[in-house]
Amino acid sequence: MTSGTAARGRPRSADRTEAILTAVHELMREVGYDRIRMQDVADRAGTGLATIYRRWDTKEALVAETMRVHGLPDVEVVGDARADLRAMLVAIAEEMAGGSEVIAGLVTACRDHPEIRAAMQECMIDQARPVIGHYIAEIVGEGGPGVDLLVDAAAGVLLFRGAFLDEAVEPAAFADEFLALLDGLAARR
């Protein structure tokens, strides 16, 4: 009682939010949604379980917020559509490098938890389609085929190969393969 607890204790919840969401994001890539334990999140974020549960009632709520915050990879934008799209594709492929282990967890989470499904949709519809779609439209030009289809195709190929095939998806090779498809569409202009 002689010194203020606020000064000596752990940082308050708000300060740990970023560390907690980053920990969840890393664990989703490493072990998959269904194998994340709240204690592992707490350990990695250097916080206590109580701090986490004060802000998020359930694991689902925590994962949903992580997906909203870390929806698209954070890549440096250089202002060239091809380069920026390439960097984004490489980063997304790297996030899915865990293959079927990680993808099965994500697909099941979206099926079983409306909260996570809503966050996934927000991430894809409000973030991925506009951002990635903007780069694609720059490359293939206006009046090209549906940009939504191409965005969904990029995500879908990674999902499909990661979930079902044993061929490891090599991020740089995938990005080049996808850009070649866009070049084919651009050439007709």
Add this chain to the structure above:
Amino acid sequence: MTSGTAARGRPRSADRTEAILTAVHELMREVGYDRIRMQDVADRAGTGLATIYRRWDTKEALVAETMRVHGLPDVEVVGDARADLRAMLVAIAEEMAGGSEVIAGLVTACRDHPEIRAAMQECMIDQARPVIGHYIAEIVGEGGPGVDLLVDAAAGVLLFRGAFLDEAVEPAAFADEFLALLDGLAARR
């Protein structure tokens, strides 16, 4: 003991194979892999559990054989690449109409059971890529972008939208959307 059991009994195992595999195929579309019960397969195929277990030791073995036999939808081939591809895409989209319920079961089964994963890969690599890839190559022409990428994109878009989005995939609209992409690639020749 007065009459031959062979004449009065159920048809022998071999005769029920087609009915059993068809029943599994239908149930995979309707309830998803993980919710299939062997008793439901037996009931639908009009056979007994013993008949099924005499031939397939496990549910995994039965599902794997079903995937090999019913890998690609059985659609009428008219000899025109666009028409044949369109029919195939519509049929595949219909098979995945169960959305995330069915897809999550399939993805999880491929992760957890090497036998089912091998059958899925055989189906995709040995059947889908050559057959669908042949149609695509006919449409976009030789020297187009990787045909494997386009095959995987068709499957991937269905997987992605079915697993994550609530937008129901309308089979005919999806087929038209995908063919428009191929037309964009063909136009550059």
